[in-house]
Amino acid sequence: MTPPMTPGTELAPQVFTIRRADLVRYAGASGDFNPIHWSDRVATAVGLPGVIAHGMFTMALAARAVADWTDDAEIVELGCKFTNPVVVPDDDTGVEVHVAGTVRSEDDGLTTLALEVTCGGQKVLGMPRAVIRA
Amino acid sequence: MPIDAALVGREFPPTAPYTITEVKLREFAAATGTPYTEGGPAPATFPVVVSFAAMNGFLEAERLDLFRIVHGDQRFVHERPLRAGDVVSARLTVDSVRSLGGADVIGTTSVISDQDGVTVCTAKATLVHRGDPA
Numbered sequence: 001m002t003p004p005m006t007p008g009t010e011l012a013p014q015v016f017t018i019r020r021a022d023l024v025r026y027a028g029a030s031g032d033f034n035p036i037h038w039s040d041r042v043a044t045a046v047g048l049p050g051v052i053a054h055g056m057f058t059m060a061l062a063a064r065a066v067a068d069w070t071d072d073a074e075i076v077e078l079g080c081k082f083t084n085p086v087v088v089p090d091d092d093t094g095v096e097v098h099v100a101g102t103v104r105s106e107d108d109g110l111t112t113l114a115l116e117v118t119c120g121g122q123k124v125l126g127m128p129r130a131v132i133r134a
Numbered sequence: 135m136p137i138d139a140a141l142v143g144r145e146f147p148p149t150a151p152y153t154i155t156e157v158k159l160r161e162f163a164a165a166t167g168t169p170y171t172e173g174g175p176a177p178a179t180f181p182v183v184v185s186f187a188a189m190n191g192f193l194e195a196e197r198l199d200l201f202r203i204v205h206g207d208q209r210f211v212h213e214r215p216l217r218a219g220d221v222v223s224a225r226l227t228v229d230s231v232r233s234l235g236g237a238d239v240i241g242t243t244s245v246i247s248d249q250d251g252v253t254v255c256t257a258k259a260t261l262v263h264r265g266d267p268a
Contacts, residue, residue, distance in 0.1 A: 016167070029165035030165070030182055030186060031190075032182070036201055036204070047264065056179055056205065056208065057166065059179055059208060060177065060178075061167070063166075063168065064167055067168060067169060076212050077209070078178050079209030079210065082207060085204075
């Protein structure tokens with residue numbers, strides 16, 4: 001059921017699990033074969049804590065939450081900063097990313113959603129926002 | 135090695151025309167867990183398939199290593215949803231180059247246009263290039 005898109009409405013938080021296999025699959029689907037997303041050796045050599053998720057994969061999960069909240073409304077704008085890496089361990093458990101959202105404004109058929117995307121209690125995206133056509 | 139600030143304003147050649155297929159849209163949707171119905175709009179972050187190709191062309195032209203790049207931010211402005219059958223191409227322009235804590239921060243805009251030359255999506259990305267450790 002689609003919640004009302006009135007400003008101030010809080011959207012039900014969604015949780016996604018990211019495992020290494022998801023990154024491999026996303027690499028193939030997107031064409032982003034940067035080895036920092038699949039090789040611990042390369043990731044640590046460039047100063048990262050380990051293999052990290054593609055920022056665009058995390059953004060895609062945020063878009064997935066928006067699609068779910070809005071019953072697949074058209075997303076006309078989507079943007080964020082990548083403020084903290086999502087480190088994905090080489091195990092079967094993976095890591096959880098939480099996506100929460102609030103309806104910020106509604107203007108002339110366009111609705112702005114402010115999102116909050118966290119991993120381990122830490123924000124991983126900065127100012128993630130989506131503008132949808134209701 | 136710092137990146138030459140003379141790059142600012144430079145436009146790189148358009149990517150080879152890319153024909154969006156149902157198979158690719160299904161693959162991308164499945165990799166991101168996004169709903170997709172045949173003939174329907176592409177997932178909101180799908181244009182990355184083309185903008186990433188434009189970034190790769192830029193990195194190759196400037197002899198920059200992909201593994202030294204992390205994504206700083208990303209924004210998509212969609213003029214219309216992409217669909218299977220669209221033939222698209224991206225033109226990347228360098229907007230800004232600055233130095234930040236030993237890294238080069240490169241602002242880019244990739245304009246994605248369809249077979250009629252009409253802009254369908256503008257993808258802005260900031261790329262953080264980490265040089266060799268001192």
